[in-house]
Amino acid sequence: MRIGIMSAMNEEIQSLIDSVESPKVKTLGNRKYYHGKLWNHETVLVFSRWGKVASASTAATLILKYNVDLILFTGVAGAIDKSLNIGDIVVGDHFYQHDMDARPFFEKFEIPLIGSSFFSSNKEVNIKLKAAAESFLASNEISNEIKTKFDIKAPKVIIGTIASGDKFVSSTAESNAIKTALPKVMCVEMEGAAVAQVCSEYEIPYGIIRTISDSANHTADIDFLLFTKEIANKYSIGIIKNFLTL
Ligand code: ADE
Numbered sequence: 001m002r003i004g005i006m007s008a009m010n011e012e013i014q015s016l017i018d019s020v021e022s023p024k025v026k027t028l029g030n031r032k033y034y035h036g037k038l039w040n041h042e043t044v045l046v047f048s049r050w051g052k053v054a055s056a057s058t059a060a061t062l063i064l065k066y067n068v069d070l071i072l073f074t075g076v077a078g079a080i081d082k083s084l085n086i087g088d089i090v091v092g093d094h095f096y097q098h099d100m101d102a103r104p105f106f107e108k109f110e111i112p113l114i115g116s117s118f119f120s121s122n123k124e125v126n127i128k129l130k131a132a133a134e135s136f137l138a139s140n141e142i143s144n145e146i147k148t149k150f151d152i153k154a155p156k157v158i159i160g161t162i163a164s165g166d167k168f169v170s171s172t173a174e175s176n177a178i179k180t181a182l183p184k185v186m187c188v189e190m191e192g193a194a195v196a197q198v199c200s201e202y203e204i205p206y207g208i209i210r211t212i213s214d215s216a217n218h219t220a221d222i223d224f225l226l227f228t229k230e231i232a233n234k235y236s237i238g239i240i241k242n243f244l245t246l
Helices: 010-019 052-064 123-138 144-149 172-181 192-202 220-230 232-245
Strands: 002-007 021-028 031-038 041-047 070-079 089-097 118-120 157-164 185-189 206-214
Touching: 002 010, 002 052, 002 232, 010 031, 010 041, 010 070, 010 220, 010 232, 031 052, 041 052, 052 070, 052 192, 070 123, 070 192, 070 220, 070 232, 089 123, 089 185, 089 192, 118 192, 123 157, 123 206, 123 232, 144 220, 157 192, 172 185, 185 206, 192 206, 206 220, 206 232, 220 232
Parallel strands: 002 041, 002 070, 070 206, 089 157, 157 185
Antiparallel strands: 021 031, 031 041, 070 185, 089 118, 089 206
């Protein structure tokens, strides 16, 4: 079993990359792939860069060049549903591309020639990711200082719908428009649904887990920068380590 692990930012994956035992490093298509053992599992780690194209090409490379059997994506997202707070965790089960609109040829959000407007991730992987994230939250690895700074009170893990698009969502008007058009969406990011499409088309199981870094509103840029700088890596390594070891 070989597991591909990817994130859109260094701030979300560097501490995991640093934990790979004597990795074989290879550069392909402007990405660095780290192939080696991570807590006794054969893994290939990569920082994919932002957006749907960057993450899709990286996922395809993991599948075609490294023959991974599973892809895990870890990173941050902006909250779209009002019930979510900074520090909560979303395991994605359905993935929409909120910027897909090929009307009048296809319905709004429908992925042309796929016959659907969303992709579904692997149920067993999601249950395991949720347990890994819950155990991370229960482990007190997030300091009180960080909890106070980000107003993290009783963080929770949910399984739910994620929307992806090539847009950093930073206004209530944009968030409300996504929620109105796709009411089940819990959070927004820029890669998950692209990775979901590639994995679905190659029939490779995948799991995508996102920590809420901001509320996709007028303070999203500041909240996002601070969260990714200070704590995103801690969430990623905590969750993925639990996934691989529990
Ligand atoms: N990732 C984290 N926060 C985001 C936001 N507000 N919009 C898009 N992607 C994000």
